[in-house]
Amino acid sequence: MPSDFLKYQAQTSPHPLAMEVSHANGSYIYDTNNKAYLDFVAGVSATPLGHNHPKIISAIKEQLDKYLHVMVYGEYIQKPAVELAKLLAKNLPYPLENTYLVNSGTEAIEGALKLAKRATGRSEIISAKNAYHGNTMGSMSVMGYEERKQAFRPLLPDVRFIAFNNEEDLNHITTKTAGVILETIQGGAGFIEPENGYLEKVRKRCDEVGALLILDEIQPGIGRTGKLFGFENYNCVPDILVLGKGLGGGMPIGAFTASRKLMNLLQDNPKLGHITTFGGHPVIAASALATLKEITESNLMAQALEKEQLFRKLLVHPLIKDVRGKGLMLAIITPSAEITNTVILQCQDKGLILFWLLFEPKAIRITPPLTISNHEIIEGCSIIIDILNKI
Ligand SMILES: Cc1ncc(COP(=O)(O)O)c(C=O)c1O
Numbered sequence: 001m002p003s004d005f006l007k008y009q010a011q012t013s014p015h016p017l018a019m020e021v022s023h024a025n026g027s028y029i030y031d032t033n034n035k036a037y038l039d040f041v042a043g044v045s046a047t048p049l050g051h052n053h054p055k056i057i058s059a060i061k062e063q064l065d066k067y068l069h070v071m072v073y074g075e076y077i078q079k080p081a082v083e084l085a086k087l088l089a090k091n092l093p094y095p096l097e098n099t100y101l102v103n104s105g106t107e108a109i110e111g112a113l114k115l116a117k118r119a120t121g122r123s124e125i126i127s128a129k130n131a132y133h134g135n136t137m138g139s140m141s142v143m144g145y146e147e148r149k150q151a152f153r154p155l156l157p158d159v160r161f162i163a164f165n166n167e168e169d170l171n172h173i174t175t176k177t178a179g180v181i182l183e184t185i186q187g188g189a190g191f192i193e194p195e196n197g198y199l200e201k202v203r204k205r206c207d208e209v210g211a212l213l214i215l216d217e218i219q220p221g222i223g224r225t226g227k228l229f230g231f232e233n234y235n236c237v238p239d240i241l242v243l244g245k246g247l248g249g250g251m252p253i254g255a256f257t258a259s260r261k262l263m264n265l266l267q268d269n270p271k272l273g274h275i276t277t278f279g280g281h282p283v284i285a286a287s288a289l290a291t292l293k294e295i296t297e298s299n300l301m302a303q304a305l306e307k308e309q310l311f312r313k314l315l316v317h318p319l320i321k322d323v324r325g326k327g328l329m330l331a332i333i334t335p336s337a338e339i340t341n342t343v344i345l346q347c348q349d350k351g352l353i354l355f356w357l358l359f360e361p362k363a364i365r366i367t368p369p370l371t372i373s374n375h376e377i378i379e380g381c382s383i384i385i386d387i388l389n390k391i
Pocket residue numbers: 104105106107109132133134135183187216217218219244245254
């Protein structure tokens with residue numbers, strides 16, 4: 001199987017981790033030798049309730065027995081998608097009440113960028129340096145990391161970059177700007193939180209010049225930062241909210257949410273302003289609905305902040321220079337990329353899954369399922385500290 005994996009399945013790096021998965025349950029993934037791996041990554045923030053959560057599995061099975069794909073997005077009334085959009089609206093501040101469901105995070109970003117252009121009649125998009133918003137052409141155009149995109153140019157015109165958390169740069173947002181797109185907490189850059197009311201200031205500047213604020217919550221969203229949406233921590237409501245990853249509970253999804261008035265623009269001039277075959281797929285929407293219900297009805301969000309404190313208490317070592325992030329979106333910063341690589345690879349050998357961040361080579365990603373237990377946190381952190389002790 002490993003040789004077929006390398007031979008037939010397209011690869012994205014020369015050295016994939018290549019663990020052969022047999023099954024997964026709770027906070028553990030098992031390989032085909034039945035070795036258990038404690039999962040501190042959660043499919044890169046995409047399985048907030050861990051693996052094989054019984055409520056997600058039964059929601060999926062129930063929908064499987066009724067119908068799969070029946071029609072392109074937006075034509076028929078399909079209960080799981082309607083209920084999901086309604087539950088999102090119930091949990092969002094006004095005017096974020098209307099959701100468009102798509103298939104992935106990057107597609108939701110594309111939809112949000114299109115909506116900002118359509119709503120303002122302007123073309124300029126402002127993004128942040130070191131931002132990551134996905135890998136299709138539009139999303140890649142607003143990625144603030146030239147090295148990873150220069151081979152794919154030309155990309156979208158009229159994209160400008162500002163430094164995240166830099167107030168002076170907000171002057172680059174002008175009456176020419178259609179939209180400002182930011183991650184609520186920068187992910188690939190190294191889990192950088194907005195500071196000193198930064199997002200409130202961005203909001204104010206957007207209002208001054210009539211630009212739309214798009215917040216990408218594909219990673220911090222759905223409970224990971226202790227609130228259902230990361231922006232609730234920073235007193236700033238976007239015009240367009242973008243979700244993905246964890247919303248699907250392990251199934252592929254993306255979504256963008258805005259006011260009814262804004263979203264109505266996608267119906268007209270041109271009509272079919274954004275279309276998709278599979279967006280709102282009933283099985284995926286059923287999985288997302290079960291996930292969102294569980295997160296909003298349990299105390300997992302409050303626990304995320306307590307678990308953050310436990311991580312911070314345990315992750316103390318001379319080779320840990322910083323622990324960045326919020327809730328269960330944490331990054332250990334080591335002194336060098338070499339040490340980070342050693343820790344990630346040796347932890348995998350010892351049965352603990354860690355991972356890298358895209359643009360910060362000294363960072364070690366810790367984004368476990370929200371359902372992880374204190375005992376599992378203690379077990380995983382002791383593996384990390386043991387390995388650091390041997391370096
Ligand atoms: C902040 C952010 N935006 C967008 C994306 C793209 O989402 P997807 O990989 O589902 O297209 C990601 C994925 O890592 C992300 O972390």
